Amino acid sequence: MSVEGVDHALRRRRAELERLSQDLLDLEAHPGNRLLEGARLCGETLRRWEDAQAETATLWWLFDAFRRTLERAEKLRAGRTRPGPAELAELTTLLTGPSVEAKVEDVPVERRSLIRPLGEWLTLDQVLTRMDAAYREIAQTAAAVDEAWTVLAPMINRAEAVRDEALELERALGASDAELGRLTAELAAARDAVRGDPLTHAADDRRVEFDRLVTRLEERRDLLARAVRFKEDHEGRMNALAELIAQVGAAEREVLTARDEVLVKIASPALPPIPDQARNLHDRFMALSSPHAGGEWIELARRTADLERAAEEALAQARETRSLITGLIDRRDELRGRLEAFRAKAVRLGRAEDARLGGIYRRARDLLWTAPCDLRQATAAVASYQRAIRQSGADG
Incomplete structure (x- = not known):
């Protein structure tokens, strides 16, 4: 590489280092990572977190190796205003060649194998490639945890809010509620399980179980609320x-x-x-x-x-x-009214003196005005009188 090429490469590598530094700080500050730091993890989340921690150790070691190599190159370049062929060759190797030694003892224990080479030399570009792979794996875990908590946090907050409302109602009653005590303990256990393994509990079937618990808490809260209102009134x-x-x-x-x-x-x-x-x-x-x-x-x-x-x-x-x-009785009175209405119709038709109609009318009237009244016979008699009037009108 020429002097100009070396200077350009140094500036580019320094910019890469600064970007890497910021990216690593951003990764450490990711909500998913911060949620897991110090938590008592288990299950799938623990496995993913341990893998991410191992990748994090690798990532920071690679970053430090990149930094040391770059600082060595910068120091070498600063020593000569016009570096000679030997210096340019060394700078070229540092900036583009296999200049980073990956020693066995630098590899995290969980990443080692009993069958492995004694050491490995990497270029700065290879270091960047390996850092990128480690970064992606860590970021994916952090994003998965953050996404799980986006789903789970509202569920936990809702459950705890319902529990607090129920406890307040219990205090208003002035007596402990055994069922609420059981539900409170169940919620605490479920909440700890969720916090310990959010990646597993974010699954649909696990959320359904938690929803059922919230429903039972809501039912108990409502029951306590009714009891409080009852006590007050x-x-x-x-x-x-x-x-x-x-x-x-x-x-x-x-x-x-x-x-x-x-x-x-x-x-x-x-x-x-x-x-x-x-x-x-x-x-x-x-x-x-x-x-x-x-x-x-x-x-x-x-x-x-x-x-x-x-x-x-x-x-x-x-x-x-x-x-x-x-x-x-209303039915009897209705039949009486209908009978008299039919009688009025017979009068209008000029059949008031018709002996046959008069006989049918009197029978129906006797049935309706005799106690006890036989409704079945009275109904039939009124219907007969109605038919007789209709036929009489047609004949006339």
């Missing part, structure tokens, strides 16, 4: 529940009254089963109100909610049953 809830059960009793008494009325006014009525839930609901309510149940807010809230649902269903059933029963 215990007296109001109890009063409202007592009133609801009283409404069930009143509605069931109305069913009995309607049944008794139908049995008098309707012959052989097809009655639905008569509801009788008020007494049982009242007994359950009294059990809720007993002193020994007062301290178990979660269980008391659950039992109260169950009783509220049962009372609401019983009230709806009683009202529906009453509607079905009174519907029989």
Whole structure:
């Protein structure tokens, strides 16, 4: 190489060294690497991290060897303003030839083999190539870890937020919740496992398991929230529940009254089963109100909610049953109205004095105004009267 060629090569190698230095610092500061430093790793993440650590040792050794060789060349060039052929030859070898010795003892233990050469000489370009390969492997591991944490961190944060909300609700209740304690311990174990091996736990099936845990925490938090609300409005809830059960009793008494009325006014009525839930609901309510149940807010809230649902269903059933029963009388009244409407039509047609129509009308009227009323026969009689009127109108 000429003097100009040497100077150009020195400037280029110095620029490469400065770029390498910055790249290595950036790699060390990569979020993926910083996440793993000092962590208690295991599984796939530990294996990848150990490989990356070995590559890091190789990378820094290669960088140091590159730096030492370049500094040696720079020192040699600085010693002569006009270097002679010998100096130029040495500089050429340092800058382009096999000038970096890779000694066996410089190779990390995990990279050694029992069968290996005694040493190896590398050019600066070969050093750069090996550094690039090591850098890529380390960077890929760091990027994989960073990507895994991008997925996992929100899951952990969400789970811990739900846990904290549940713990706050537990404190508001003033009593420990065994199930929340179990879920909290399970979360701690799952969180440590995730932090120890993020590369494995970022897989879809592992995230599903973590999501199930979060769902169970959310369900427990919601249960505790209902218990807190119940505790804060215990007296109001109890009063409202007592009133609801009283409404069930009143509605069931109305069913009995309607049944008794139908049995008098309707012959052989097809009655639905008569509801009788008020007494049982009242007994359950009294059990809720007993002193020994007062301290178990979660269980008391659950039992109260169950009783509220049962009372609401019983009230709806009683009202529906009453509607079905009174519907029989409504049916009789409807038939009465239709019969009189048909009678008015007969008058308009001038058939009011028709003996045959009069006989059919009187039979239908007797059925409808006789207690108990046979709805089946009355329905048939009204239909017969309607047909007779229609035929009479057609004949006229």
